[in-house]
Amino acid sequence: MRVTVRLFARLRELAGREVWTTEVPAGATVADVWATVTQAHPPLAPFDRAVSCAVNANFSRMSSPLQEGDDVAFLPPVSGG
Amino acid sequence: MRVTVRLFARLRELAGREVWTTEVPAGATVADVWATVTQAHPPLAPFDRAVSCAVNANFSRMSSPLQEGDDVAFLPPVSGG
Amino acid sequence: MLAVTRDPLSIDALTTAVEAAVRARGEGCGALASFLGVVRATHQGRAVRYLEYEAFDALAVKTFAQIRDEALARWPDAELALVHRVGRLEIGEASIAIVAATAHRADAFAVCRYAIERVKQIAPVWKHEYFVDGDAWVEGAVADPEDADAREKAMAIACA
Amino acid sequence: MLAVTRDPLSIDALTTAVEAAVRARGEGCGALASFLGVVRATHQGRAVRYLEYEAFDALAVKTFAQIRDEALARWPDAELALVHRVGRLEIGEASIAIVAATAHRADAFAVCRYAIERVKQIAPVWKHEYFVDGDAWVEGAVADPEDADAREKAMAIACA
Numbered sequence: 116m117r118v119t120v121r122l123f124a125r126l127r128e129l130a131g132r133e134v135w136t137t138e139v140p141a142g143a144t145v146a147d148v149w150a151t152v153t154q155a156h157p158p159l160a161p162f163d164r165a166v167s168c169a170v171n172a173n174f175s176r177m178s179s180p181l182q183e184g185d186d187v188a189f190l191p192p193v194s195g196g
Numbered sequence: 197m198r199v200t201v202r203l204f205a206r207l208r209e210l211a212g213r214e215v216w217t218t219e220v221p222a223g224a225t226v227a228d229v230w231a232t233v234t235q236a237h238p239p240l241a242p243f244d245r246a247v248s249c250a251v252n253a254n255f256s257r258m259s260s261p262l263q264e265g266d267d268v269a270f271l272p273p274v275s276g277g
Numbered sequence: 278m279l280a281v282t283r284d285p286l287s288i289d290a291l292t293t294a295v296e297a298a299v300r301a302r303g304e305g306c307g308a309l310a311s312f313l314g315v316v317r318a319t320h321q322g323r324a325v326r327y328l329e330y331e332a333f334d335a336l337a338v339k340t341f342a343q344i345r346d347e348a349l350a351r352w353p354d355a356e357l358a359l360v361h362r363v364g365r366l367e368i369g370e371a372s373i374a375i376v377a378a379t380a381h382r383a384d385a386f387a388v389c390r391y392a393i394e395r396v397k398q399i400a401p402v403w404k405h406e407y408f409v410d411g412d413a414w415v416e417g418a419v420a421d422p423e424d425a426d427a428r429e430k431a432m433a434i435a436c437a
Numbered sequence: 438m439l440a441v442t443r444d445p446l447s448i449d450a451l452t453t454a455v456e457a458a459v460r461a462r463g464e465g466c467g468a469l470a471s472f473l474g475v476v477r478a479t480h481q482g483r484a485v486r487y488l489e490y491e492a493f494d495a496l497a498v499k500t501f502a503q504i505r506d507e508a509l510a511r512w513p514d515a516e517l518a519l520v521h522r523v524g525r526l527e528i529g530e531a532s533i534a535i536v537a538a539t540a541h542r543a544d545a546f547a548v549c550r551y552a553i554e555r556v557k558q559i560a561p562v563w564k565h566e567y568f569v570d571g572d573a574w575v576e577g578a579v580a581d582p583e584d585a586d587a588r589e590k591a592m593a594i595a596c597a
Contacts, residue, residue: 204331204333204401204403205331205403205405205414206403206414206416209414245419246416246419247419248401248419248420248421250333250336250401253333253335253336253339254336254339255336255340255420255421255422255423269333269336271333271401271420272403272414272416273416273417273418273419273420274397274398274399274400274401274402274403274416274417274418274419274420275397275402275403275404275414275415275416275417276330276332276337276361276372276373276396276397276400276401276402276403276404277314277372277373277393277396277397277400277402
């Protein structure tokens with residue numbers, strides 16, 4: 116199935132890309148998508164334990180299973196305010 | 197010597213007057229002026245222990261001696277904010 | 278930035294002034310905390326029509342300066358603006374505006390809170406409430422700007 | 438009153454909206470506490486040229502709504518406005534404006550403080566600092582809006 120991947124802030128800068136679609140196996144989780152992202156962009160790997168994720172603009176868990184067409188966002192540690 | 201007396205808020209309302217001049221003996225203190233005020237306006241007497249005072253628009257003590265021409269203000273408990 | 282006025286209050290105007298004052302002194306502030314006291318529609322169950330505030334203007338401004346001095350003695354990087362409105366105030370209108378600026382937010386909240394506590398303790402300002410069924414002067418603290426206990430109480434509340 | 442914007446922020450505008458919202462619900466608020474985060478001229482000794490803030494807008498607004506819900510669960514009489522600015526911000530400009538309204542002042546300060554602490558914990562917003570001699574992303578908390586420990590920490594700071 117196809118999902119959209121979206122990176123923000125330093126993750127976006129390190130990967131050199133912001134939004135793209137990718138093919139993942141049926142039943143894939145957010146963590147599976149993250150694994151493909153870090154494989155393609157090794158500089159993101161250090162964020163393994165510091166990344167937050169959102170599916171369709173709602174906070175999610177790395178263990179959440181995805182649906183066809185989901186929009187999966189990865190967020191580095193935040194610094195608003 | 198002559199001093200100006202000035203009342204605020206509820207003191208002014210109870211006395212029915214706001215600013216006037218009065219004659220006090222040389223060496224009189226703020227407390228002496230207050231005594232003449234409460235004598236002339238008995239409804240103010242209950243404020244004996246709750247009145248603050250200012251001389252020439254600076255907070256003062258009831259025991260402070262006055263000078264000719266001083267402006268003596270009496271302030272009921274405050275409620276700003 | 279320390280005043281008694283008959284005009285409506287604006288936090289934005291005070292913010293601009295305070296931010297500029299702190300920046301002129303050095304690095305600038307990173308945090309501004311503000312307080313606005315507003316006329317409520319009821320007081321202890323009674324329906325309020327409007328309020329009238331009265332101040333001893335000259336002494337009030339000196340009192341605000343004392344409060345600012347006290348705050349800066351404790352928080353040297355702070356700046357403080359404090360304006361009290363007097364005259365007739367309708368429901369929803371603001372009676373007091375305080376803006377405190379510091380480098381970091383914890384201090385900004387503390388300075389702002391300290392200022393409003395001190396105003397309520399010592400500022401020569403009086404509130405006269407006009408209800409649907411009568412009116413009343415509000416009488417709170419006996420103002421004594423030298424009272425160290427009151428000052429410490431305000432500091433304890435601010436730094437809780 | 439919960440938004441991400443590229444425009445300059447105004448506490449006065451939020452104050453008007455919040456006061457009206459609370460009044461529409463009942464007696465109105467007596468106290469409004471506000472917070473404004475401002476760009477400082479230096480950060481850890483380095484001279485700042487400007488900042489850029491980036492947000493995940495749609496998620497940020499939902500996060501602000503969660504923060505408001507959390508605040509209202511604890512302070513049912515409260516109302517909260519929260520706007521974060523994004524894009525390029527110059528020194529002295531405000532990045533975030535928060536206005537909290539309640540009946541009484543202690544709660545207003547607490548709600549406002551709670552909101553800024555929570556924003557820093559969970560809002561999907563990022564600060565990119567541009568110095569005279571380089572630039573850096575600022576990375577603070579790992580955002581987890583379900584983390585009860587973080588929520589309790591923010592509450593403890595707010596209610597100290």
